[in-house]
Structures are given as C-alpha cells and as structure tokens.
Amino acid sequence: MTATDPNAFSQSSSAEQHFSSDLSGRYRLDNIFRIASWVATVTALVVLAFLLIDVLIDGIPRLDWQFITSFPSRSAERAGILAPLVGTIWLLFVTALFAFPIGVGAGIFLEEFAGDNLFARILEVNIGNLAAVPSIIYGLLGLAVFVRVFLPITGGRTVFSAGLTLALLILPVIIVATREALRAVPSSLRQAGMALGATRWQTVREHVLPQAFPGILTGTILALSRAIGETAPLIVIGAQTFVPFVPSFRGTGFSALPIQIFNWVGRPQAEFHVNAAAGIIVLMIVLVAMNATAIYLRNRFQAEKM
Amino acid sequence: MQTNPSTAVGAGTTFHVAQANYYYGSFLAVSNVNLDIPERKITAFIGPSGCGKSTVLRCFNRLNDLIPGAHVEGTIQYRGVDLYDKSVDATELRRRIGMVFQKPNPFPKSIYENIAFGARINGYKGDMDELVERSLRKAALWEEVKDKLKESGLSISGGQQQRLCIARAIAIEPEVLLMDEPCSALDPISTLRVEDLMHELKEQFTIVIVTHNMQQASRVSDMTAFYNAQATEKGGKQGYLVEYAPTQTIFNNPAQQATQDYVSGRFG
Amino acid sequence: MTTSQLPDSPQNSGLWQPNRQLSKSMELLAKIVFGAFGLVSIATTIGIVLTLIFETFLFFQEVPIWNFLTDTQWTPLFTNSQYGIIVLISATFLTSFIALIVAMPMGILAAVCLSEYAPSGLRKWLKPALEILAGVPTVVFGYFALFFVSPILETFVPGLRPFNGLSAGIVLGIAILPTIASLSEDAIYAVPQSLRQGSYALGATKRETVTNVVLPAALSGIVASFILGIARAVGETMIVTIAAGQNPRLTLDPRVPIQTMTSFIVQVAKGDAPTGSIEFITIFAVGMTLFLITLVLNAFSFWFVGRFREKYE
Ligand SMILES: Nc1ncnc2c1ncn2[C@@H]1O[C@H](COP(=O)(O)OP(=O)(O)OP(=O)(O)O)[C@@H](O)[C@H]1O
Ligand SMILES: [Mg+2]
Numbered sequence: 001m002t003a004t005d006p007n008a009f010s011q012s013s014s015a016e017q018h019f020s021s022d023l024s025g026r027y028r029l030d031n032i033f034r035i036a037s038w039v040a041t042v043t044a045l046v047v048l049a050f051l052l053i054d055v056l057i058d059g060i061p062r063l064d065w066q067f068i069t070s071f072p073s074r075s076a077e078r079a080g081i082l083a084p085l086v087g088t089i090w091l092l093f094v095t096a097l098f099a100f101p102i103g104v105g106a107g108i109f110l111e112e113f114a115g116d117n118l119f120a121r122i123l124e125v126n127i128g129n130l131a132a133v134p135s136i137i138y139g140l141l142g143l144a145v146f147v148r149v150f151l152p153i154t155g156g157r158t159v160f161s162a163g164l165t166l167a168l169l170i171l172p173v174i175i176v177a178t179r180e181a182l183r184a185v186p187s188s189l190r191q192a193g194m195a196l197g198a199t200r201w202q203t204v205r206e207h208v209l210p211q212a213f214p215g216i217l218t219g220t221i222l223a224l225s226r227a228i229g230e231t232a233p234l235i236v237i238g239a240q241t242f243v244p245f246v247p248s249f250r251g252t253g254f255s256a257l258p259i260q261i262f263n264w265v266g267r268p269q270a271e272f273h274v275n276a277a278a279g280i281i282v283l284m285i286v287l288v289a290m291n292a293t294a295i296y297l298r299n300r301f302q303a304e305k306m
Numbered sequence: 307m308q309t310n311p312s313t314a315v316g317a318g319t320t321f322h323v324a325q326a327n328y329y330y331g332s333f334l335a336v337s338n339v340n341l342d343i344p345e346r347k348i349t350a351f352i353g354p355s356g357c358g359k360s361t362v363l364r365c366f367n368r369l370n371d372l373i374p375g376a377h378v379e380g381t382i383q384y385r386g387v388d389l390y391d392k393s394v395d396a397t398e399l400r401r402r403i404g405m406v407f408q409k410p411n412p413f414p415k416s417i418y419e420n421i422a423f424g425a426r427i428n429g430y431k432g433d434m435d436e437l438v439e440r441s442l443r444k445a446a447l448w449e450e451v452k453d454k455l456k457e458s459g460l461s462i463s464g465g466q467q468q469r470l471c472i473a474r475a476i477a478i479e480p481e482v483l484l485m486d487e488p489c490s491a492l493d494p495i496s497t498l499r500v501e502d503l504m505h506e507l508k509e510q511f512t513i514v515i516v517t518h519n520m521q522q523a524s525r526v527s528d529m530t531a532f533y534n535a536q537a538t539e540k541g542g543k544q545g546y547l548v549e550y551a552p553t554q555t556i557f558n559n560p561a562q563q564a565t566q567d568y569v570s571g572r573f574g
Numbered sequence: 575m576t577t578s579q580l581p582d583s584p585q586n587s588g589l590w591q592p593n594r595q596l597s598k599s600m601e602l603l604a605k606i607v608f609g610a611f612g613l614v615s616i617a618t619t620i621g622i623v624l625t626l627i628f629e630t631f632l633f634f635q636e637v638p639i640w641n642f643l644t645d646t647q648w649t650p651l652f653t654n655s656q657y658g659i660i661v662l663i664s665a666t667f668l669t670s671f672i673a674l675i676v677a678m679p680m681g682i683l684a685a686v687c688l689s690e691y692a693p694s695g696l697r698k699w700l701k702p703a704l705e706i707l708a709g710v711p712t713v714v715f716g717y718f719a720l721f722f723v724s725p726i727l728e729t730f731v732p733g734l735r736p737f738n739g740l741s742a743g744i745v746l747g748i749a750i751l752p753t754i755a756s757l758s759e760d761a762i763y764a765v766p767q768s769l770r771q772g773s774y775a776l777g778a779t780k781r782e783t784v785t786n787v788v789l790p791a792a793l794s795g796i797v798a799s800f801i802l803g804i805a806r807a808v809g810e811t812m813i814v815t816i817a818a819g820q821n822p823r824l825t826l827d828p829r830v831p832i833q834t835m836t837s838f839i840v841q842v843a844k845g846d847a848p849t850g851s852i853e854f855i856t857i858f859a860v861g862m863t864l865f866l867i868t869l870v871l872n873a874f875s876f877w878f879v880g881r882f883r884e885k886y887e
Contacts, residue, residue: 040683109608134809229711401777
C-alpha cells in the first residue's frame with residue numbers, strides 16, 4: 001500500500017457509510033473565512049492610513065509659526081489657533097486637576113476599602129452605566145449645573161465649567177484604570193504590610209500605591225487624551241469659535257482645538273477646510289505626545305520593576 | 307520492539323512507532339521511541355511528570371500540529387500509513403482517532419449539541435437523535451441525562467462531563483480512542499465507571515491511555531509503556547521510553563530496574 | 575490603648591509606642607474621603623437624571639407629550655413649530671444602522687484575525703494600531719467623512735448629496751469598529767484553549783472550531799461589545815453633525831441630508847439660545863430621549879451578560 005493516498009487507512013469500518021464529509025469543500029470555506037478576517041483587519045488599518053495621509057496632505061502646507069501664534073480671523077490665511085491651543089492646554093490641566101484625585105480616590109475606595117456591600121455594588125453598576133452615556137449628555141449636565149447653577153463659582157461658560165464637565169466625563173475611565181492597576185498588585189504585599197501591624201491605609205499608601213502608580217498614571221493620561229479630543233460637550237457648554245484673546249481660567253469666552261476644527265470644517269470656503277486639516281494635525285500631535293508619554297512611563301516603570 | 311520501520315506491520319497493529327524523536331522547536335522532548343500499539347487492546351502510558359507521555363499521545367492524532375514549532379522525526383505509522391505524510395489530512399485523521407482530555411472540556415452548548423457537533427461537521431448522514439442516544443448509552447450517561455439533553459454541557463457534574471466528552475468522542479465512530487489522564491479530575495466512583503466503560507469500548511476501539519495511577523494501569527491495560535526522563539547537559543529534561551511490554555510483565559517482572567522502582571512506588 | 579486585653583509583652587519597655595489612635599483616625603479619614611469621591615460618580619448620574627427630568631418636564635408643559643411622540647415633522651425653530659421626535663430618531667437609527675452593518679462583521683472578523691490567525695509577533699503590532707484608530711477624535715472622523723468619503727461615494731452612488739447619512743454612517747462604523755474588535759477579541763481570547771483542542775480532536779477544521787465553538791463560547795462578551803458599539807453610534811455627535819447635515823426629515827434614504835438627535839442638540843447649542851427659551855429646553859427633551867435609549871441598551875447588555883456568561887475555571 002502506498003502512503004500517499006489520504007484515504008489509505010485500511011480497515012475503515014462501517015463508519016465510512018455514515019460519514020461523508022466533503023473535505024475540500026470544508027477547506028475552501030476555511031480559506032474564505034481566513035481571508036475575510038485578514039481583509040477586515042487590513043481594511044481598518046488602511047482606512048486609518050488614508051485618514052492620516054488625507055489630513056496630512058491637506059494640512060501640512062498650511063502649518064507654520066504664524067498659524068500657531070495667530071488669533072482667529074475672517075480671512076483664512078491670517079487665522080490661527082493660538083486661542084484654541086491655549087484653551088486646550090487649560091482644559092487639560094483643569095480636567096486633570098479634578099479628575100485625577102477624585103478618580104484615583106474612588107478607585108482606591110472601591111478596590112481596597114469598600115468590600116462587598118450594597119454601596120460598593122451600586123457604585124460599580126453606576127460606573128459601568130456612566131461609561132456608556134454619550135458625551136453630549138455630559139455637556140447637557142455641565143450646561144445645567146456648572147454653567148447655570150454654579151454660575152457664581154465657575155463664571156458661566158468658562159474653562160472652569162468645561163474642565164469640570166470633562167472631568168466627570170473621564171472619571172469612570174480613571175476609576176476603572178485605577179482599580180485594574182491596584183488589582184495587579186499581588187495581595188501578598190498587602191498581607192505583608194498588615195502583618196507588620198500597619199493599617200490598611202498605611203499599607204496601601206506605602207506599598208500598594210507606589211506599585212500601582214505607573215498603571216494609574218498611564219490610564220489617566222489615556223483618559224485625558226480622550227477628553228482633549230471631545231467636541232460635543234464643549235459645544236453644548238458654550239465654547240466659542242471666535243476668541244481673539246488668550247482665554248483664562250474663569251474668563252468668559254474660551255475655545256479649544258476640536259471646536260475650532262469643527263468651526264472651520266463647517267465654513268463653505270475651501271481655504272478654511274485647509275485650516276481645519278492643519279488644526280487636526282496640531283491636535284493629533286498633542287494626542288500623540290500624550291500617548292507617547294503614557295507608553296514611555298509604562299515601559300520605564302515596567303523595566304524598573306524587573 | 308526492534309521492528310525495522312521499512313518492514314510491513316502486522317495486521318494487529320494500530321500504531322507503529324519507530325525511532326521517533328519529538329521536538330518542541332529545537333527542544334528534544336522525547337527521544338527514540340519504539341512502540342507497536344495493538345489493535346483493540348488498551349495500552350497504558352505511565353511515567354513521571356514531564357517525561358513526554360502526552361507528547362507521544364498527542365502526535366497520534368496530530369494535535370501537536372497546533373503548537374508552533376512542534377514536530378516529529380522518525381516513523382509513526384497508523385495502520386501502515388505514515389501519519390506525517392503530506393497527503394494525510396489531519397482533519398480527517400482526527401475524525402478517525404478520537405481523544406479525551408485530562409480536564410473535561412464540554413463545549414458551552416447543550417448536551418445534545420455537544421454530541422451532534424462532531425457528527426454534523428463530519429457530514430453524518432444518519433438519524434441524529436438516535437446517534438446522540440446511542441453514544442450517550444455507550445458512555446453510560448444516557449440514564450442520567452436523558453431528561454435534560456437541552457441543558458448546558460457545563461451544568462452536569464465533573465464525572466458526568468467527562469463521560470459526555472467520551473460520548474462526544476465515540477459519536478463520530480473513531481477507530482482509536484486516545485485518553486490523556488481521563489480520570490485525574492474524577493472521584494473514585496466516577497473513575498470506576500469510566501474504567502468499566504473502557505473495558506466495553508475495547509471491543510470496538512484501540513485505546514491508548516495516559517495515567518498516573520498505577521492501579522488503574524494494571525487494572526485496565528493489556529500493554530504498558532513506561533517512560534522516564536533524564537537531565538540533559540543543557541539543564542532541561544529529556545524523556546525516553548524505558549520499557550514497553552504486556553502489563554503483566556511490567557508490573558510483575560520488568561526487565562529494567564527503573565521500571566521496577568517506579569511501579570512499586572520506590573521512585574526518586 | 576485599645577489592645578489592653580493583651581498581656582504586657584516583656585520587651586514592652588517603652589521603646590514601642592505606636593500611635594494607634596492616629597493611624598486609626600487616618601484610616602477612617604481616608605475611607606470617608608475616598609468614599610465621598612466615589613459618591614461623585616453617583617452624584618453625576620443623579621445630576622444627569624435630575625437635570626434631564628427637570629428640563630424635560632418644562633418642555634412637556636409647552637409641548638404635549640402626545641405631539642412629541644406622534645408628530646412626523648421636526649420644526650422647532652419655525653414659527654409653526656412641530657416636535658415629532660421620530661424624525662430625529664429615524665435619522666439616528668439610520669446612521670447607526672449603517673454603522674453597525676460596517677462595524678459588526680468587520681469588528682468580529684478583525685477580532686478573530688487577531689486572536690486566531692495573526693502570529694503572536696504581528697498581533698503585538700496590530701492591536702495597538704487598532705487602538706490608535708480608537709483614539710482618533712471624532713471631529714477628525716467628521717472631516718474624513720465629509721471631505722474624503724463623501725466625494726468618493728459620489729462617484730458611484732447616484733443621487734448622493736454632499737451631506738448624507740451614508741458616508742456619516744460608514745465612517746461612524748469605522749469609528750466604533752475598534753471598540754467592537756477590541757472587546758470581542760478580549761472575549762475570544764478568554765475562551766479556554768481546551769475547548770479548541772476538544773473541537774480539533776473531533777476532526778473540526780479551524781473555521782468550524784472558530785464559528786461553532788469559540789464564537790458561541792465568547793457570545794456574551796461579543797454581544798456586550800456590540801451593545802457598547804450601538805450605544806456609541808447612537809450617542810456619537812461630531813461625525814453625524816459634520817457629515818450628515820442639519821435637515822430634519824423623516825426618511826430612510828441614506829443619500830440625503832438628515833439630522834440626528836445629537837446633531838440637533840449641537841445646532842441649537844451653537845446658536846446661543848437664551849436660557850429657558852423653548853429651543854433651549856428642547857435640547858434637554860432630545861437629550862432625555864437619547865439617555866433613555868442608551869439606558870435601555872445598557873440594561874439589555876447587563877441582563878444578557880449575566881444570563882449567558884459561561885464561567886470557566
Ligand atoms: N507546548 C509545549 N511547548 C514546549 N514544550 C512543551 C510543550 N508541551 C510540553 N512540553 C515539554 O515537553 C516535555 C514533555 O511534556 P508532556 O506534557 O508530554 O509530559 P507528560 O509526561 O504528559 O507530563 P504530565 O504527566 O505532567 O502530564 C516537557 O519537558 C514539557 O516541558
Ligand atoms: Mg500530560
């Protein structure tokens with residue numbers, strides 16, 4: 001008997017009559033499926049590449065120092081992104097200022113102190129729910145609460161209100177990132193600390209948090225980079241598109257990069273679309289810088305731990 | 307045992323293994339295995355952990371093809387056909403050589419579906435309900451689950467799950483049943499039931515079983531292969547076949563001192 | 575001392591005087607402060623719900639709820655205003671539906687590719703690349719839809735207008751694709767290897783194993799990723815605002831400009847409506863509708879995952 005016949009196994013019992021599988025047909029389906037899965041993945045990446053290339057081709061020629069340092073203007077050539085750029089940096093700080101301590105604190109509470117009681121469970125469900133609420137709804141909340149009810153404190157349609165709103169928006173993300181980072185710290189470390197007579201908080205502060213910190217930081221930066229790209233809640237809160245001065249913390253009138261981009265995209269003249277593309281490039285540079293920082297921090301601390 | 311790979315294999319032989327070396331990448335996991343596994347008998351693989359019993363077993367249905375870098379040198383024939391010949395189709399081969407795993411791994415589907423799945427993909431032409439019942443009966447599970455065929459395969463006990471996996475394997479009418487420590491997750495009662503089952507199945511199938519349980523090996527098997535591992539210069543362990551003989555011989559009168567030590571529990 | 579029941583230890587010579595009282599108070603303080611931070615997230619939910627209810631209540635004093643639900647025109651900015659929310663919902667439905675047609679099959683295929691077909695070296699690059707796509711701000715996707723995708727579609731879709739639901743929906747699908755792919759991939763990756771082996775050992779091919787064993791085993795995670803994708807699509811604002819137009823119209827024609835719930839809110843918010851005016855409270859009524867939709871989706875996802883999740887040890 002030659003060994004080259006696939007059906008050469010002798011003594012095949014009665015099974016052959018019961019099973020008749022069309023192997024080549026099954027393999028053909030396998031191939032189609034495999035190719036389809038690759039096509040889907042590659043398509044997604046090709047679209048990403050097209051998006052980036054399209055924006056770069058449109059925007060690069062417009063990108064110069066004048067563009068970065070100018071205030072808005074009715075003429076596209078003289079318009080710039082100084083006010084929105086400063087506004088975005090402002091928002092970054094205000095958002096981080098509120099979201100970071102509150103998010104990390106809530107994460108610590110849930111992971112280290114809450115145990116498994118009703119409050120903890122409500123909190124958990126609530127956070128899951130908030131993560132799926134559209135950002136524009138947060139805008140409505142900010143408009144009703146921070147802009148109107150807290151008007152005396154926030155000054156109305158200001159960087160302050162917008163920062164608070166974005167802070168609420170990314171709070172669930174930071175809480176989840178904090179919990180994951182804490183969970184990754186081995187519980188033997190906590191037991192070691194407590195066995196020496198430290199309280200839970202002492203143990204967490206001295207041993208657990210330092211271990212978890214890089215993870216928390218990375219998660220926070222990624223959350224902030226999401227906040228920076230948000231447009232809809234800022235529009236609802238009342239970000240403006242024509243701000244011919246450097247915005248301040250509680251001063252009326254602020255703008256941000258995505259708002260300016262949105263405004264330019266909506267203009268009928270093509271020159272403004274070029275400005276929009278250039279603005280997108282600036283925004284993407286800010287985002288890439290933040291993400292690179294996050295990755296750098298993660299790698300550095302990971303290397304240190306070893 | 308000293309069969310020359312080129313000579314024709316006797317009709318009563320299911321697997322013929324000659325001078326086989328099993329690799330994971332460049333790591334030689336098991337070296338120089340020579341075995342002839344007889345038809346419609348139970349062959350047991352015993353030996354300390356890491357000596358390569360699973361590796362040898364999983365190459366019989368080419369399940370190790372799924373591990374990148376895993377490959378075999380030497381001869382492994384199934385009924386006279388070289389298993390690793392290019393023309394041999396692994397999918398079809400696995401239809402003919404069933405396998406039961408160490409941990410029960412029923413699919414998260416109904417009990418019925420667990421059994422019907424293999425039959426369906428392999429183009430079963432007969433009556434599916436009847437096949438499901440027949441297989442469950444053969445696996446001595448029918449009475450326990452006949453009223454809950456629609457329930458999840460994960461909803462029954464571990465011992466029942468393992469018998470479900472056996473039923474699933476025999477439903478596609480394989481010619482061989484490979485069992486890798488099938489009872490290690492089971493209680494003594496379930497273990498005995500599976501052993502009884504093996505005795506019945508032996509009428510129909512060639513069975514190869516890996517076990518750490520000496521009593522089990524002596525109770526159920528006709529032939530026993532004892533594997534051992536030795537340290538290599540590189541610091542790893544390399545498995546090899548020490549002795550392969552009728553179970554009686556291995557347990558009462560082995561040729562090697564190491565075998566004697568192992569089966570009597572006096573092992574390093 | 576709280577440890578007074580313990581007998582005095584012989585070494586307790588006065589060298590050891592831990593301030594247990596202070597550490598206890600600090601512990602309590604930390605617990606209370608962090609618990610209060612946790613409350614902020616609950617307060618957010620309450621704030622959202624109360625705000626929406628309050629303003630929506632005002633809205634329904636002006637506009638009968640019956641009209642809101644049954645009118646087939648949406649013209650709040652006209653003198654003869656009509657408030658048929660179905661107009662905005664239909665637009666949201668249309669763009670989300672197109673997005674899902676794009677994102678569900680592609681997302682799940684990409685997830686299968688990453689976890690089953692891509693070699694692990696490549697996978698390390700592919701996954702972060704998909705995450706970059708997830709991090710692109712939606713205003714950028716809007717730009718892409720309007721200035722890149724629409725012109726391309728115009729060349730072969732007859733009657734396509736510059737602003738249309740089709741290109742907005744397609745790009746929306748691309749925007750939610752990484753969410754679906756990444757979460758599905760997590761679920762697929764978590765399916766134990768032993769199930770795959772069990773399937774191969776029965777003579778199943780790779781595709782048969784994936785579609786018959788792996789995907790069903792990961793079903794709850796995959797459905798959860800779909801639901802989150804739908805919620806994102808429904809609530810997404812900038813892509814549809816930029817690319818789908820601002821024309822409230824009851825249609826399922828993807829070639830013409832339409833207005834979704836979110837883009838209506840943007841339109842009004844952009845235009846400085848005075849506080850308390852009818853336009854102003856209208857956006858809260860629309861926001862309430864949007865919120866309820868995502869709430870229902872969420873509840874369904876929660877129930878489904880709880881009901882169908884398989885636990886593997
Ligand atoms: N997937 C793999 N990749 C690399 N090496 C492997 C792999 N599986 C097993 N090995 C190695 O091959 C050798 C034999 O392993 P095998 O699983 O066959 O042992 P075993 O005799 O079945 O052990 P046990 O009784 O513990 O199940 C071991 O040294 C093991 O480390
Ligand atoms: Mg083993």
